[in-house]
Amino acid sequence: xxxxxxxLRDGESVLDLSPRSIVSGGVEDVYGEDCATEDQLVTPWxxxxxxxxxxxxxxxxxxxxxxxxxxxxxxxxxGLLPPTVTSQTxxxxxxxxxxxxxxxxxxxxxxxxxxxxxxxxLFYKLLVENVEELLPVVYTPTVGExxxxxxxxxxxxxxxxxxxxxxxxxxxxLKNWPExxxxxxxxxxxxxxxxxxxxxxxGMGIPVGKLALYTALGGVRPSACLPITIDVGTNNEKLxxxxxxxxxxxxxxxxxxxxxLLQEFMTAVKQNYGEKVLVQFEDFANHNAFELxxxxxxxxxxxxxxxxxxxxxxxxxxxxxxxxIGGNLCDHTFLFLGAGEAGTxxxxxxxxxxSKQTKKPIEETRKKIWLVDSKGLIVSSRKDSLQHFKKPWAxxxxxxxxxxxxxxxxxxxxxxxxxxxGKQFTKEVIEAVTSINxxxxxxxxxxxxxxxxxxxxEAYHWSEGRAIFASGSPFDPVEYKGKVYYSGQxxxxxxxxxxxxxxxISGAIRVHDDMLLAASEALAKxxxxxxxxxxxxxxxxxxxxKISANIAADVAAKAYELGLATRLPRPQNLVKYAESCMYxxxxxxxx
Ligand SMILES: NC(=O)C1=CN([C@@H]2O[C@H](COP(=O)(O)OP(=O)(O)OC[C@H]3O[C@@H](n4cnc5c(N)ncnc54)[C@H](OP(=O)(O)O)[C@@H]3O)[C@@H](O)[C@H]2O)C=CC1
Ligand SMILES: CC(=O)C(=O)O
Ligand SMILES: [Mg+2]
Numbered sequence: 001x002x003x004x005x006x007x008l009r010d011g012e013s014v015l016d017l018s019p020r021s022i023v024s025g026g027v028e029d030v031y032g033e034d035c036a037t038e039d040q041l042v043t044p045w046x047x048x049x050x051x052x053x054x055x056x057x058x059x060x061x062x063x064x065x066x067x068x069x070x071x072x073x074x075x076x077x078x079g080l081l082p083p084t085v086t087s088q089t090x091x092x093x094x095x096x097x098x099x100x101x102x103x104x105x106x107x108x109x110x111x112x113x114x115x116x117x118x119x120x121x122l123f124y125k126l127l128v129e130n131v132e133e134l135l136p137v138v139y140t141p142t143v144g145e146x147x148x149x150x151x152x153x154x155x156x157x158x159x160x161x162x163x164x165x166x167x168x169x170x171x172x173x174l175k176n177w178p179e180x181x182x183x184x185x186x187x188x189x190x191x192x193x194x195x196x197x198x199x200x201x202x203g204m205g206i207p208v209g210k211l212a213l214y215t216a217l218g219g220v221r222p223s224a225c226l227p228i229t230i231d232v233g234t235n236n237e238k239l240x241x242x243x244x245x246x247x248x249x250x251x252x253x254x255x256x257x258x259x260x261l262l263q264e265f266m267t268a269v270k271q272n273y274g275e276k277v278l279v280q281f282e283d284f285a286n287h288n289a290f291e292l293x294x295x296x297x298x299x300x301x302x303x304x305x306x307x308x309x310x311x312x313x314x315x316x317x318x319x320x321x322x323x324x325i326g327g328n329l330c331d332h333t334f335l336f337l338g339a340g341e342a343g344t345x346x347x348x349x350x351x352x353x354x355s356k357q358t359k360k361p362i363e364e365t366r367k368k369i370w371l372v373d374s375k376g377l378i379v380s381s382r383k384d385s386l387q388h389f390k391k392p393w394a395x396x397x398x399x400x401x402x403x404x405x406x407x408x409x410x411x412x413x414x415x416x417x418x419x420x421x422g423k424q425f426t427k428e429v430i431e432a433v434t435s436i437n438x439x440x441x442x443x444x445x446x447x448x449x450x451x452x453x454x455x456x457x458e459a460y461h462w463s464e465g466r467a468i469f470a471s472g473s474p475f476d477p478v479e480y481k482g483k484v485y486y487s488g489q490x491x492x493x494x495x496x497x498x499x500x501x502x503x504x505i506s507g508a509i510r511v512h513d514d515m516l517l518a519a520s521e522a523l524a525k526x527x528x529x530x531x532x533x534x535x536x537x538x539x540x541x542x543x544x545x546k547i548s549a550n551i552a553a554d555v556a557a558k559a560y561e562l563g564l565a566t567r568l569p570r571p572q573n574l575v576k577y578a579e580s581c582m583y584x585x586x587x588x589x590x591x
Contacts, residue, residue: 052076059120060223063587066091071590088587091119092126099134105142110153112138116212117156120222124585127216131541135213139493141448141473143209144194150202151244158208159227161201163248167261171268183224183504184278185269186210189232191252191285192306192341195420195451198285200234201247206283210305210496217541218497218548219582220504230265232258258288266296276566278503280305280496286340290389301503303511307345309492309499310418312516314346314443315353316523317470317490318414320537323527324468325413325439330354332368335412337403337453338419339371339378342445344389346416347371353517366392370410374419376401377410407432417444417453425454430462438466441537443490445472456487470537488538495519498548502555505574505581507567515558522554523547545582552578 050058055075063071065086072078095115102108112134116123127134136142146153166173190203207227214220233250234240240249253261269279281292281304293304303309319329334350336343347369354365371378371393377400378386378393386394400406407415407429415433417425425444433440440463444453456475459467465480470488478485499519503511526539526547539547553574559565571577 053080056080057118059116059118061590062119063088064091064119064122066587068589075590088122088125091122092129095122095126096130096133099137105137106145106149106153108137109142109146113158114155117158121585121587123212124216124222124583127212128545128585131216131544135493135541136474138212139209140194140491141450143205144196144448144450147193147199147202147205148196150199150205151239151242151246154244154246159204159229161204161229161231162261162265163201163231164233164250164253164257164261165248167264170261170264171271174268174272177226179223179226181224182226182273182277184211184214184220184280184500185226185228185273186214186280186282186305187228187230187265188281188283189230189288190234190247190283191288192420193283194447195422196448198234198236198239198252200236200239200245201229201231202239202245203283204229210280210282213493214497214500215583216497216585217493217544218501218552219545219578219584220497220501221583224504228265230261232261262292266300270300275509276301276504276507278303278500280500282306286387286389289341297511301509301511303496303499303503304341304345305492305496306341308349308511308516309496310342310445311345311349312495312499312520313492313523314416314445314490315349315517316494316520317443317488317537318350318441319353319520319524320527320532321441321468323532324535324537325437325441327413328357330358330365330368332413333411334369334414334416335406335410336369336371336416336418337424338417338421338446339373339390339393340418340420342418343371343416344393346418347393349513349516349520352513353520356517363392367395369393370395370397370406370412372400372403372406377406404429404432407436411436413437414441415443417442417446419453420446420451422446422451422453425458427458427462430454430459430467434463434466440467442467443470445490447472447491449473449475456485459487460485468535468537486534486536488536489541490538493541494523494538494544494547495551497544498522498551499555501548501578501581502552503559505552505567505578506556506559506565506570508556508559508564509566510564512558512562512564514562515555518554518558519551522551526550549575549578549582 050061056062065084066088067077099108099111160177162170162173186207188203188206190200191198193199193203193206211225211227214225215222231247232253233248235252239245279300279302289304296302351362351366351369355362378390379397379399380394383391383394400409442459446452452471456469457478459469460478460480470490472491474489475487531539556574560570
């Protein structure tokens with residue numbers, strides 16, 4: 001046995017070693033796995049060059065039946081594949097046919113994950129070319145269900161898990177990841193997964209899904225993307241008692257223990273990947289999210305998707321909607337249900353944009369924006385007990401206990417849902433906002449679909465077809481009184497892939513609010529007359545690669561303008577440059 005292992009190590013041929021009977025019965029295998037008794041140690045052998053069998057099992061290089069005759073000869077694939085040679089296009093057709101046969105969304109999700117794990121380029125080609133159909137599968141709403149059931153559907157690990165057990169060893173853990181040149185990290189601690197709450201370690205579905213979109217929608221190479229889940233425990237009793245739960249079985253660590261792990265993580269990230277790696281915080285609970293962004297925003301290239309990406313996408317949708325609802329941004333009155341990351345993040349960016357447009361101080365422009373939280377309208381008499389991120393929105397007003405009453409007294413022209421709680425835009429609420437406006441702009445941002453403040457059907461029916469509606473998770477077109485209504489998807493997926501690409505291609509070292517405004521403007525500009533005619537305030541996702549290239553170009557331009565870009569000299573045509581940097585999932589030929 002030892003001689004066999006030595007031969008393998010030394011690269012000698014072991015193919016002539018015929019299996020021999022051994023004393024304990026059975027047949028000796030050359031790797032020593034099967035013949036070892038359970039208490040003996042075995043060596044987990046692997047080959048370092050992807051060829052033959054290992055090439056077929058390498059998701060980065062596998063092409064399945066699309067390996068050419070020449071490649072089959074050159075890479076020891078003869079006999080490992082049936083004789084047919086197919087094209088990537090035919091494989092795509094086969095996969096989409098198969099996926100369409102699954103009735104259950106979670107089965108579609110699992111099939112897509114299986115493809116990602118076995119043939120990465122085919123996965124991305126399928127996703128890029130069927131983006132409107134497959135986005136709801138790999139992303140919201142289905143990813144929400146996948147996270148809830150992550151433990152029971154778990155097959156192979158994806159991404160990197162950093163738990164409290166790794167405290168003091170985070171740099172070593174990062175070094176276990178097979179790729180060295182990482183450009184984008186999406187990290188969660190699983191405490192606020194969509195509107196589904198604390199899913200602990202099972203939140204991993206979110207960084208994995210977001211990074212799949214970084215590649216498919218924004219063209220960042222998959223090997224440059226690293227999904228990370230930081231596991232500090234969970235307060236979700238159901239998961240703690242679930243035999244299939246994959247995370248630490250303890251209550252969440254908080255305070256110093258939490259911040260020390262995060263500090264170690266952020267330090268290790270910079271040490272391992274350098275100054276220009278983008279860290280996207282995703283689905284942290286708001287009691288950590290704002291603090292992490294403020295703390296690391298000055299020392300790292302960090303971006304909070306829920307606060308900043310959402311703000312940028314919603315501002316774009318509101319600006320685009322002005323063509324349909326009339327007026328300038330400063331003429332509108334905004335009312336939010338939900339004053340957390342998404343709500344206050346959006347509110348602040350709208351106030352900033354109005355301030356820039358009107359040259360009025362932001363303290364002034366905030367006054368047209370009102371927020372309702374679980375305790376009612378945020379007003380000055382509540383100021384002392386409010387979390388810090390709500391305080392700027394505590395305007396002078398009598399207390400108002402409910403959303404419906406807030407609509408009646410504030411008389412908003414724009415109603416935005418960012419509460420994480422479904423069905424809050426009731427018939428009465430939508431009727432009230434419709435009674436004030438000819439065309440009310442209603443955005444139900446909460447994900448997944450089950451948490452949406454209302455459905456598209458409810459918005460159009462209860463407003464008698466007058467609402468301009470967009471939602472965080474997609475809804476099918478709705479027919480009302482013989483007319484078909486199309487709603488847009490107000491989701492940060494429009495922004496973060498292009499935004500991140502812009503940071504990466506310019507070598508930006510910090511994120512600045514003006515970049516968010518630039519991304520927002522770039523997105524709003526992409527809404528065409530044809531989209532407006534359908535009542536849409538976002539362009540279709542089918543154009544997302546072009547949209548992302550435009551967003552990336554404008555974000556990069558802003559980074560150069562602000563002196564935050566390090567990739568010099570600045571490319572002349574940033575759109576073309578962004579496009580040229582984008583990953584294409586078409587198969588490569590192997591020599
Ligand atoms: N479409 C998109 O692109 C995005 C959508 N989202 C979605 O937005 C939702 C919220 O996310 P986020 O802001 O990060 O969450 P947070 O937990 O930070 O904020 C939630 C807010 O909603 C309030 N709230 C909760 N329940 C009610 C209720 N019954 N009535 C009134 N207010 C209520 C909370 O009030 P209190 O403070 O009093 O507890 C809090 O202010 C999620 O569903 C998420 O999926 C988020 C990011 C992007
Ligand atoms: C879309 C998103 O980031 C969220 O719902 O949290
Ligand atoms: Mg999120």
